[in-house]
Amino acid sequence: MRGRSFILTCLIFGLGLVRNVNCGNILVWYTEGSHWINLKPVLETLLDRGHNVTALVPSSSLFMDVSEPAPYHYETFEVSLTKSDVRNTMERFFRFWIYEAQHMNFIELSKTFYKTMTDHLEMCVAYCDGLFKSEAVLNRLREGKFDLMFVDPVYPCSELVAEMLDVPIVYTLRFSLAHSMERLCGQIPAPPSYVPGAMSKLTDNMTFSERIQNFLFYVSQDAMSRYMWRTFDKYYSDYLGRPTSFCEMMGKADIWLIRTYWDFDYPRPFLPNFKFVGGIHCRPAKPLPKDIEEFVESSGDDGVVVFSLGSIMNNMTKERANTIASALGQIPQKVLWRYSGEKPETLAPNTRLYDWIPQNDLLGHPKTKAFITHGGTNGIYEAIYHGVPMVGIPMFADQPDNMVHMKSKGAAVIMDFISMETKDLVDGLKAVINDPSYKENAMRLSRIHHDRPIHPRDEAVFWIEFVMRHKGAKHLRVQAHNLTWYQYHSLDVFAFLLAIIALVLFIFYKILKSCVVRCCFRSRSKSKKE
Ligand SMILES: *[C@@H]1O[C@H](CO)[C@@H](O)[C@H](O)[C@H]1NC(C)=O
Ligand SMILES: *[C@@H]1O[C@H](CO)[C@@H](O)[C@H](O)[C@H]1NC(C)=O
Ligand SMILES: *[C@@H]1O[C@H](CO)[C@@H](O)[C@H](O)[C@H]1NC(C)=O
Ligand SMILES: *[C@@H]1O[C@H](CO)[C@@H](O)[C@H](O)[C@H]1NC(C)=O
Numbered sequence: 001m002r003g004r005s006f007i008l009t010c011l012i013f014g015l016g017l018v019r020n021v022n023c024g025n026i027l028v029w030y031t032e033g034s035h036w037i038n039l040k041p042v043l044e045t046l047l048d049r050g051h052n053v054t055a056l057v058p059s060s061s062l063f064m065d066v067s068e069p070a071p072y073h074y075e076t077f078e079v080s081l082t083k084s085d086v087r088n089t090m091e092r093f094f095r096f097w098i099y100e101a102q103h104m105n106f107i108e109l110s111k112t113f114y115k116t117m118t119d120h121l122e123m124c125v126a127y128c129d130g131l132f133k134s135e136a137v138l139n140r141l142r143e144g145k146f147d148l149m150f151v152d153p154v155y156p157c158s159e160l161v162a163e164m165l166d167v168p169i170v171y172t173l174r175f176s177l178a179h180s181m182e183r184l185c186g187q188i189p190a191p192p193s194y195v196p197g198a199m200s201k202l203t204d205n206m207t208f209s210e211r212i213q214n215f216l217f218y219v220s221q222d223a224m225s226r227y228m229w230r231t232f233d234k235y236y237s238d239y240l241g242r243p244t245s246f247c248e249m250m251g252k253a254d255i256w257l258i259r260t261y262w263d264f265d266y267p268r269p270f271l272p273n274f275k276f277v278g279g280i281h282c283r284p285a286k287p288l289p290k291d292i293e294e295f296v297e298s299s300g301d302d303g304v305v306v307f308s309l310g311s312i313m314n315n316m317t318k319e320r321a322n323t324i325a326s327a328l329g330q331i332p333q334k335v336l337w338r339y340s341g342e343k344p345e346t347l348a349p350n351t352r353l354y355d356w357i358p359q360n361d362l363l364g365h366p367k368t369k370a371f372i373t374h375g376g377t378n379g380i381y382e383a384i385y386h387g388v389p390m391v392g393i394p395m396f397a398d399q400p401d402n403m404v405h406m407k408s409k410g411a412a413v414i415m416d417f418i419s420m421e422t423k424d425l426v427d428g429l430k431a432v433i434n435d436p437s438y439k440e441n442a443m444r445l446s447r448i449h450h451d452r453p454i455h456p457r458d459e460a461v462f463w464i465e466f467v468m469r470h471k472g473a474k475h476l477r478v479q480a481h482n483l484t485w486y487q488y489h490s491l492d493v494f495a496f497l498l499a500i501i502a503l504v505l506f507i508f509y510k511i512l513k514s515c516v517v518r519c520c521f522r523s524r525s526k527s528k529k530e
Contacts, residue, residue: 039172
């Protein structure tokens with residue numbers, strides 16, 4: 001069925017009824033969680049435009065459900081991990097970030113963080129192993145005539161698959177730790193004086209001590225990243241039979257689609273093969289389900305507050321839930337809270353609990369006054385799209401950093417999940433709802449977000465099709481990739497010029513010296529004669 005409509009679409013395109021686009025065969029590398037949610041809207045648009053999309057999925061995947069009917073093809077491969085292995089690793093990761101990280105000192109924190117990252121990379125090695133041992137799958141891939149791989153590089157190994165199939169790669173990435181992948185492997189410039197490292201919780205306006213902090217953050221994270229990537233350096237070198245590195249292989253990617261934009265991020269230098277497509281999944285609001293609409297309408301002029309801590313944090317300890325619930329009871333707005341834990345005793349009549357809420361449609365509703373969020377990029381982008389000010393209760397990973405961005409742009413206040421009291425949350429909510437500056441700033445970001453030549457989803461699709469049309473985009477690749485670090489920083493040029501200056505000075509000194517000697521000698525001999 002799909003095949004026939006594919007051929008039909010191709011025919012229509014081929015006849016030139018629609019703007020000429022090649023019908024491409026796209027291979028998508030496996031990814032999990034919110035990364036997969038971010039990929040989907042692009043894949044759907046690619047399918048609408050007549051491309052054939054195949055996703056590679058390990059048998060242990062939690063989020064890519066191959067049994068559900070989907071418009072794309074799935075290519076499953078067996079791996080040595082089970083679903084519960086993956087779930088356990090993820091749960092350890094979240095427990096560390098949410099409950100354990102704040103009780104740790106810097107050394108413990110770095111050690112545990114390093115451990116969680118190595119666990120992640122070990123999982124990725126298992127995926128790599130699984131795929132390269134599945135001969136049948138490899139053969140199908142080789143015969144699949146793929147035009148391009150579309151990849152979120154947070155899950156490595158796609159680089160080897162692309163090398164094997166000899167196809168270009170388009171990356172899509174929110175960020176890597178301290179932007180190590182983008183800077184070290186993609187060669188995007190990031191002066192530490194005004195580009196804060198991802199997850200550093202700094203803004204682009206840094207004091208002297210913050211600049212020291214940011215500088216050291218880059219240096220330490222780069223060292224750690226390079227150390228962790230050794231596993232893949234070795235894996236890639238062994239597989240290819242020549243010395244190479246993970247970073248060098250990543251550097252071959254043709255386009256990097258970064259999932260932020262200047263509404264959310266601070267201005268920074270970038271390269272022609274880096275495109276900023278933040279807000280890929282944003283869509284206009286649809287009408288609400290009837291019961292929710294009635295509840296929202298019942299709020300009158302006070303409006304509603306939308307509250308979600310994301311799909312992962314949908315329960316919490318009783319004590320935290322009661323603190324939050326009693327704060328929500330003290331505002332005149334009605335509150336829709338996405339929460340699947342036990343009903344808090346202090347829950348007030350203005351608050352309703354839901355297992356799931358149509359978040360985007362609620363944020364787009366004219367009665368919505370504020371959004372209480374954990375600060376995931378997806379939720380923040382929906383709030384920016386609809387111009388809703390935020391109260392951030394960040395939990396882990398990039399969330400604290402994301403909320404710092406929104407706060408510095410005047411569209412949010414930040415709460416600390418562990419230490420906040422009822423009064424803090426009430427004050428934060430009242431500030432965001434009653435102080436018009438928050439709404440104005442949120443609306444300003446929203447206007448910036450919407451005022452672009454092309455929707456970010458279409459921009460992402462454009463660059464994917466561009467790479468397919470031109471069989472790569474190597475003309476956008478900077479020569480920086482082929483330079484050594486001392487060439488990149490012109491240290492060899494400095495050394496050479498310094499040597500010349502030193503030589504000139506030395507010769508000058510010698511001449512001067514001999515001159516002085518001769519003059520003195522002459523004057524002395526003259527005076528002797530006299
Ligand atoms: C689309 O991809 C699938 C899976 O790789 C393949 O079986 C199918 O033949 C492709 N369709 C076309 C029309 O190329
Ligand atoms: C940068 O921060 C300082 C205080 O740290 C502030 O005085 C200054 O106005 C800020 N500059 C800009 C451009 O925001
Ligand atoms: C959240 O729910 C899970 C089971 O659904 C439970 O194991 C976990 O302890 C709960 N977390 C908290 C903080 O209550
Ligand atoms: C630059 O390096 C790439 C591999 O990283 C290589 O394929 C290419 O030939 C090099 N280009 C030049 C001009 O040396």
